[in-house]
Amino acid sequence: MDLRYSEEDIRFREDVRTFFRTALPDDIRRKVVCGQRLSREDVVRWTGILHAKGWATPGWPVEWGGTGWDSVKQYIFKEELLMAPAPEALVFNTSMIGPLLIAFGSDEQKSHFLPKIATLEYWFCQGFSEPESGSDLASLRTRAVQDGDEYVVNGQKIWTTMGHRADWCFLLVRTDPDAKKQRGISMLMVDMKTSGITVKPIITIDGYHDLNETFFDNVRIPAANLIGEENKGWDYAKYLLGHERSAQSRVGLSKMRLQRARQLAQDIACGTGCLADDPQFRERIALIEVELKALEILTLRVIADGPASTGGASDPKASILKLKGVALQQAATQVLMEVAGYDAMEYDGEFLKGAAEPAGGEDWALTIAPNFYFARHVSIAAGSSEVQRNIIAHSVLGL
């Protein structure tokens, strides 16, 4: 047992840090620091820079453009990225459809899609949830009926993140309505320009448009876009939900937020000094940092443990990483709220969406409340905390 990073890891971290410092465009960095949303163009530009360096898809196999880094290096990369802070990779491309095609896609699918997925030439969105199936994902009803070498899809998806920006969608459909709930589900990829697809915005409580409802009205999808085997879609979905669980703790993100809170608090008057020097404020931060430290070690333990890092069977214990990780992400946004105080109250939709200058408020404060609001979703999406608890109770504790 040795919790030290190797000399090689330390050098690697330095390299990564230097790269983020030099290669990340200032305008993008400022948006991330301020918590502004990025445009599609921002994300594509940054992905292009990473891709040129060979770092756009670190976790993929080398033959498909991966880096060959071990799991500790991948963790270091992600941490440095979050703390730079640089934009996170588009999870639907890099962590979901990419690894899924690598594992289950046909050769044709791999060679056509993977390069375009890596560069965001194809921006993917995910079509899983439906209005009646939230945490109970397997109760989905969107139907796909085979008609010649096409599937005809009818139904509705919801919470389609960036559906309005996306070029493609991977979605779960019911191909065998007579099979039991989890069976009879298949996974398809669909070009979002296909006729019959309607994307309708959902504005969230932060005032932003990330999410959508997506309607499928007799949408014809080539059978060649079926991923893997028909009626095996649930297995692929479970594979995805288990994949890169370790990344869901996002310790680096919470670290970065707390560092920012501490830094901002130096300019806030409190007592005879500043908020950053207030012992109670410092205790509140320290308490979160202690838990983050424990979670960091736990994350590394899970990474080190198993094939989870390389995309194998999912470790149910890793549900803890999601459960605790999101709680700490939320706690960190709460601390930022405390620092910003009244300055967080102003709503400036344009600045939130990426405007260079705020209408008049404090640029450092304007996104704090929206991000605090939006952070409530992390304990709901991608397997709610209640579902994670159910998983642990059943799979780990045997209750």
Next chain:
Amino acid sequence: MDLRYSEEDIRFREDVRTFFRTALPDDIRRKVVCGQRLSREDVVRWTGILHAKGWATPGWPVEWGGTGWDSVKQYIFKEELLMAPAPEALVFNTSMIGPLLIAFGSDEQKSHFLPKIATLEYWFCQGFSEPESGSDLASLRTRAVQDGDEYVVNGQKIWTTMGHRADWCFLLVRTDPDAKKQRGISMLMVDMKTSGITVKPIITIDGYHDLNETFFDNVRIPAANLIGEENKGWDYAKYLLGHERSAQSRVGLSKMRLQRARQLAQDIACGTGCLADDPQFRERIALIEVELKALEILTLRVIADGPASTGGASDPKASILKLKGVALQQAATQVLMEVAGYDAMEYDGEFLKGAAEPAGGEDWALTIAPNFYFARHVSIAAGSSEVQRNIIAHSVLGL
């Protein structure tokens, strides 16, 4: 709406306070202050003093020795008693079997038992729980079979508080094994000297002997000792569990503990001053005091609301008082632990049981850990916090 006490209430509080200051024997007060357990003799002596004043059973009807105080006065009395601090009345006598007989007992039972219950000439214990029926009280199995004008009782009770001190026991027995769970239960009173009763001590984690197992082996109980009607015992038990719910918040007890913590903390070095002046320590206390204040008002609201104070149907909302009250009682014992630190670690069984002087430890600190340990039981006994939550979910929220 007016949350002020009336002039009369204020005078009443003064009278009560003066009485406790002058009438409570020093040796008993010191035991209560130090958190030592009282002997049977202590409790009987103090009850005698209260009885002489006419205050031993404030909540009973005047004709049976009650005071005729309204619910606010009763609350003031209880609060002053807890903060004096004076010994609490024996709940089994004053709040349980007494009110139960008043409501459902025969005239003979009332005239024979009530005076003896009031003075503790008959010390009652409660025989409800059984090894297999904890929170699920209605699943009890102790059997009573009528034989002439007697019941023959066989079975086992557990958690019989002070069973080894008690003269009498009121117990739930199954008189109709074929009836549904909650039906077929009756309530009997039994003289603890009756042949066939064995009381076996249970030592709790504070090192003290409060609790017992009580075995009934062909115990013959006169049918005249049946309370109310046969097979209506469950109704009476529910009546009891709902009775004086407001008292279960025990705000005065928590207030007294926090006051003591603050006082003791003045002698504990911390930083360059004392613990009592440490801002973080003060915040921890203040946070509990805020909740106590809210609970105090809520308690008074429930008292004022309804017939609960006079023994009518129970207000399911009053379950909150138990739920939150015990949580704050436990929180206050935790604060005392923090104050005592190492001084709480020593175990001195004799001092805990009432010895005049400790073996060598600090008299103010020696009972803090045992009382902290024992306080864990308040969220388990008399309807666990889980049961209270179930009650509120079903009866109040309609879930």
Next chain:
Amino acid sequence: MDFNLTGDQRLLKEAVERLLADTYDFAQRKSLLAEPDGWSRTQWQRFADMGLLGLPFAESDGGFAGGPVETMIVMEAFGNALVVEPYLPTVLLGGGFLRLAGSDEQRQRLIPRIIDGSLLMAFAQAEPQSLYDLFRVETRARRVGGAWVIDGHKRHVLHGDSADVLVVSARIDGASNDTEGLALFLVDATAPGVTRRGYRLQDHTRAAEIRLENVRVENDAVLGQPGHAFPIITRVVDSTIAALCCEAVGVMANAHERTIEYMKLRKQFGATLGSFQALQHRAVDMFVQLELARSIAMYGVMSCEDTDPQACSRAVSATKVQIGQSARLIGQESLQLHGGIGMTEDYPAGHYFRRLTMIEMLFGDTSYHLAALAEAGGGWRTGRRLEFF
């Protein structure tokens, strides 16, 4: 000790609730938000017609002599419907300053116009990077001839964009964190030198950033005794906090009720959410927090009648702390139990959550008031009132 409403108070409660039920459901509210001011002048007039705008004023000032309980009733109902009109800045803050410190002339000039709905007020207090201390004022007022000239930068002035008259706190003496040396001025919002930038807040209420440059006001604009305004500011803000906490109770009650209703309807895994015990117990914890909040709000409101200002401030801090705790739990659990739908702008849950978050901040967040309580000491007095410290 009496927790009941009087007959008149019950009538008031029913009237306000009926008005809001008729005119202020979630869909109606959405269209009110779309009006030019971001709130509704029509609605404001309805409040005036019902007498709500005159509620706390003395009869001699043309008001209805309502006490804190009447304000509690109105604020709780407003919270329940998420009313966005400027009741708090105009009636409670502006009106509060006039009631407590206004001269006969000032009261006679302004209060009748508040009551009839034609005058809006706001309290220009907070300044950049100042968090919540009420004494931390750098806006300066200086004597020039027989008048005063004010310079300063005020932020987050609630409904400052639509206000006609501003109550401005300014320093005439002392350092920026002295409690002495403060004064209050009635400033015409359109006076030369006043510039305003209005904006929407996260919860769809409004505020303004206000700059004062060489703003000249006459002697009759001074509220109370110049240099000694801090106790008045504290007193008015304390009562306003207590009233705001009542609004919070209304918000929480609604959020809780909506959540329970949703749990009874929404099915997952073949059963209603409400049938899952883990969720039941969390709904119970929300309910407990609601009842604690409701209890302490009564306490906070009634404590504002205390003659000892420190006792009042402590009781208000305690109230704000409990409300903050309850609001956090209820707001967050309400969203969590709703799942995704609660995160959307078109659904009420998120609006209630946002209002609760803003209320937790207004006039000092939980940490701020807890620190104030800790500093004040602690312990219990038991006299006539249910006193705290």
Next chain:
Amino acid sequence: MDFNLTGDQRLLKEAVERLLADTYDFAQRKSLLAEPDGWSRTQWQRFADMGLLGLPFAESDGGFAGGPVETMIVMEAFGNALVVEPYLPTVLLGGGFLRLAGSDEQRQRLIPRIIDGSLLMAFAQAEPQSLYDLFRVETRARRVGGAWVIDGHKRHVLHGDSADVLVVSARIDGASNDTEGLALFLVDATAPGVTRRGYRLQDHTRAAEIRLENVRVENDAVLGQPGHAFPIITRVVDSTIAALCCEAVGVMANAHERTIEYMKLRKQFGATLGSFQALQHRAVDMFVQLELARSIAMYGVMSCEDTDPQACSRAVSATKVQIGQSARLIGQESLQLHGGIGMTEDYPAGHYFRRLTMIEMLFGDTSYHLAALAEAGGGWRTGRRLEFF
């Protein structure tokens, strides 16, 4: 970065666990507690025979050169079985002082006797009303001729009643809360002027109150450099805290496992406790806390090798805070989920709870270490180690 045990470490783990499984189940433990010392000399000899008492010492001192991971393995196993023998005071504290500050002569004289089980040690540090500051020492040592004379009052000396040699901290200079001016002395527990009052602690371990009156020791009793002992005390206590946190992990793991087992067996309302979702979710929260505790204990242990003593202290404080949080939740929930049975002396749950409560206090409770962290600042360094502050 490697979370695996070496082959030797796995063998050690298996050996300790087997020994305890054979000799230290709950019933056996009860009879060990009934032995005259309140613990078992026989058991102590078994630990000696297995080499556990020599684990952390250098081979040159006759030990087995085990590192912090070996100590972690032993302490976690001890926690799991609630071992009450004086390993911590003798091997970790006493042994730690000898390792860090002992002269060749002191090491050669004492360490072999620790290793063979014939010498018990204790650290006499805490004083009345002193809470947890290690520098708060009023015991005085003064130079008399070529020797030292010590006067003072020590309390809560873990296993001080059975110790043969005490490490006594005393002040030779400075005020009672200076970090400078401290010295450490090896004092024969039966020396003239030493009086001891032994007693049982709440968790069935032992301690003593020790008074020193004109206790004379020679120069060779001085550990390290007189007047500059504080860094050594800190270092040894920090390593001991880290080891204690590993013990806590063992205690928690056992408490959690017992609770899950009980939930699978115990029926209420016609179903096992484990089938109630509300209880399932609470069992999960216990498990989360357990895994966080296990993770940070590894971190605390490995950080003790840090060459920067401040970095080590901070890491240890962080570890103690997380362990304290986890211990509180797991201990309390374990009792609550057991119901009444957990409250009884004859059932294991309450013993685990009590040990956790004592561990939370030892060498500083959660509040104490959290305040230390807050004072130290915060933030993250990322270098070779997973550093904290």
